[in-house]
Amino acid sequence: MARKEKRTLPEEKKDELNMIPMIDVIFQLLIFFMLSPFKSLEGKLFSHLPKDKGLESTVVVDPIIDEVRIQLIFDKSIKSTLFTRIKIGTREFASWPALAGELASIHASQADAPRPIPFKIDPHPKVPFQSVVHVLNICQSLGIDNVEFAAKSPVTENLQSPE
Amino acid sequence: MKIKKAKMAEDPGFNMTPMIDVVFQLLIFFMLVTEVAAMEIERVYLPIATEAVEDDQPDKDRLIINVVHDEDEECNQLKTNDRGRIELTNPCYIEKHWMVRIKRETVNMEKLIQKLKIEGDTDRDPPPSSGGWGISNRPVMIRGDAGAPYKFIEKVFSACGRAKIWKIEIGATKPAG
Numbered sequence: 001m002a003r004k005e006k007r008t009l010p011e012e013k014k015d016e017l018n019m020i021p022m023i024d025v026i027f028q029l030l031i032f033f034m035l036s037p038f039k040s041l042e043g044k045l046f047s048h049l050p051k052d053k054g055l056e057s058t059v060v061v062d063p064i065i066d067e068v069r070i071q072l073i074f075d076k077s078i079k080s081t082l083f084t085r086i087k088i089g090t091r092e093f094a095s096w097p098a099l100a101g102e103l104a105s106i107h108a109s110q111a112d113a114p115r116p117i118p119f120k121i122d123p124h125p126k127v128p129f130q131s132v133v134h135v136l137n138i139c140q141s142l143g144i145d146n147v148e149f150a151a152k153s154p155v156t157e158n159l160q161s162p163e
Numbered sequence: 164m165k166i167k168k169a170k171m172a173e174d175p176g177f178n179m180t181p182m183i184d185v186v187f188q189l190l191i192f193f194m195l196v197t198e199v200a201a202m203e204i205e206r207v208y209l210p211i212a213t214e215a216v217e218d219d220q221p222d223k224d225r226l227i228i229n230v231v232h233d234e235d236e237e238c239n240q241l242k243t244n245d246r247g248r249i250e251l252t253n254p255c256y257i258e259k260h261w262m263v264r265i266k267r268e269t270v271n272m273e274k275l276i277q278k279l280k281i282e283g284d285t286d287r288d289p290p291p292s293s294g295g296w297g298i299s300n301r302p303v304m305i306r307g308d309a310g311a312p313y314k315f316i317e318k319v320f321s322a323c324g325r326a327k328i329w330k331i332e333i334g335a336t337k338p339a340g
Contacts, residue, residue, distance in 0.1 A: 024184040031192050043215030044304060044332040072313075083254065125314030128254040129230075129307045132316070133210035133335055140214040149320060 045136050068106055068119045069150070070099070070135055074126040084131040100138045107142050122150035205229045205264060210309040212335035222302045225332075226282050228275075229264045230307035230315050236260045240310070254310045261315050272318060279303070279326035287327070298327045306334035 073085040086093040093099040103119070110117055119139060123132050139147045207229055232238070232255060240255040255261070262269045265278055282301055289295030303323055307316045323331055 020181070021184075024188075027188060028191060031188065032195070043212070043335055043337055044218045045212055045215055045335050046332055123313040123317075125312060125317065126254070126256060127313045128309065129311045129313055129316050130210040130309040132313055133212050133309070133333065136333065137212040137214045137335075140212075149317075151317070151321060151324070 045133065045140060066117050068103070068117055070103075070119065070121050072121070072123040072127045072131050072135065074124040082128050082131045082134075084127050096134050096138065099135070100142070103138055103144065104142050107144050116146050118146045118148050119144055120148045120150050205231055205267070205306070206234075207231050207306045207334065208308050208310065209306060209334050209336040211338050213338060215335040215337050218332075218334075221304075224286065225302040225304055226265065226279075227304045227306060227334075228319055229262075230305065230311050230319060231262055231264060232308055232311070233260050233262055254312055256312055261311060263315065263319060272322065275319070275322045276325050279322055279328055283326045283328050296327075298329055300330060301328055302330040302332065303328050304332040304334055 068088060071085075071087040073087060074083055075085045076083055078085060081095060086096075086099050088099075088102060091102070093102060106117075121132060121135050136147065139145075236257075236259070238255055238257065238260055263275060264270065265275070270278060283299030285299075286301045287299045288297060290297040305316060305319050307319075320331070323329075
């Protein structure tokens, strides 16, 4: 009689879920996304001050009559343009695209001019910075690079002094 | 007689995986933290500009001036948005709520001009007496809050002008999506 062979099944391995790599990866991602917002989407607009004039807001001896002065006037009632009334001379613009259209036509008309007319941004002190950046942004999109800022006489007041 | 074979001791081995994990964690952490610290960045809700160019290769000598709202000051204009972040909903005109900061130090106008003159001197053209303009080629980035009244930004512009710094960049963020 054949001897009955004792068969033993190989020891079954326990299927455990190894959590360690998952935790490692989650921590990696957590640290990455916690810190990465500092860098994301951030860019810059160039706004170089003129080298040969206006550096110290000195008295203008030979004023340039021809300029495109973009006035940004603070008006609490206008929410659509961030409390800002937009004017060039006597003309007023109800939106940023309307201003962009006007600036584009002025810029196009200056294409052959021997001396380019400067575009001067003249914001009211209370106008939000975003409005000024809107105008700069429009100028950059149209290829206008001779942008200046209207300035007061040399500043002497302290930044933290009360109004 | 059958002699049982002595059970071979299992090779304990050297598990490198956790060490590699930890090293990578530290590497990523210090890479990001160092970069943030080096950029002198503070939490500023930058204005949005579609034409903003990516600031991928900033000048190493660039000075960053932050115009920020003091989050410790109670202000009706500060609201928590959907993402749980505090942001300015409307412009805030309370002067003491705004700070001009360089390298995490709050400065007043005099100190700002003084600092800009010192920093500007590190890369300045010859003075007019020597045939130059005396202007500084040191770049400066102004990172102003979108809701900051322009007068604070104007003061920084003026200070740059007085320090004869002309290379100015304005921090902006591209619209999402």
